[in-house]
Amino acid sequence: MNKVILFCLLFINSLGYADLPNFPFITVTGMAEKEVAPDMVNISFHLIEFNEDPKKAMSVIFKTGLSVIKLAEHYKIPKDKIISHAINKVIKREQNAEYTNLEIEGYEVQQDFNIELVDIKNFSSFTNNLLIMRNVSGIKINFDTKNREKILHNLVKKAGMDAKKKAENLAESLGVVLGKVYAITGNTGFSSALATFEHVDSNGLQGVYFSSAAFVPWGGNSSNLFTPKNIKISKVVNIIFRINEQ
Secondary structure: OHHHHHHHHHHHHHOOOOOOOOOOEEEEEEEEEEEEOOOEEEEEEEEEEEEOOHHHHHHHHHHHHHHHHHHHHHOOOOHHHEEEOOOEEEEEEEEOOOOOEEEEEEEEEEEEEEEEEOOHHHHHHHHHHHHOOOOEEEEEEEEEOOOHHHHHHHHHHHHHHHHHHHHHHHHHHHOOEEEEEEEEEOOOOOOOOOOOOOOOOOOOEOOOOHHHOOEEEEEOOEEEEOOOOOEEEEEEEEEEEEEEOO
């Protein structure tokens, strides 16, 4: 068995993966997850306006930005939870059939915002008011928990235990002796030549966007958005174990 594994390693190295371990090894992926009730939400969006006159476009974005800040103040959102990015202006030109730029049609001005709602009870009302604002577009919603770091810390341990158990079972099924850990990563996988690793967000968080958020169809002047009961937090670790000679 060891001869077969060593032969595989030599074959892989001949393909150009010289950075792989030069000894028999097993790679495993361990995973742990937990469902928790969200207690905060991050809302990102951008303000956008197109106009032939760049001054008018800038004026609209400026006034809309003030309205957004006023809305945040109404819900007592701290200023440090409101992030406003630099304004971006793009020239829009006419194009002919050969996609050659011609005369200027106008100017598109855009400004990105990111607001963190630490009081999730205000989510539905705040978002409804944001939705009916002119020039507000691209709303994205991510529910989160204030205890994320603590939860992830515990999930790393469980994911590591899961990986070790998988490695032990794999080694037993192959009739080899599992050795010590050679390498471990909690963000990305190792070389694709080693294994196919499931892609997960580096923070282990499930993203929830407005397009998939639960809501009731429009009635009157607002919609009835509500928060999910639970969000799933997960962590993945990839580990390389040595295989000891018997």
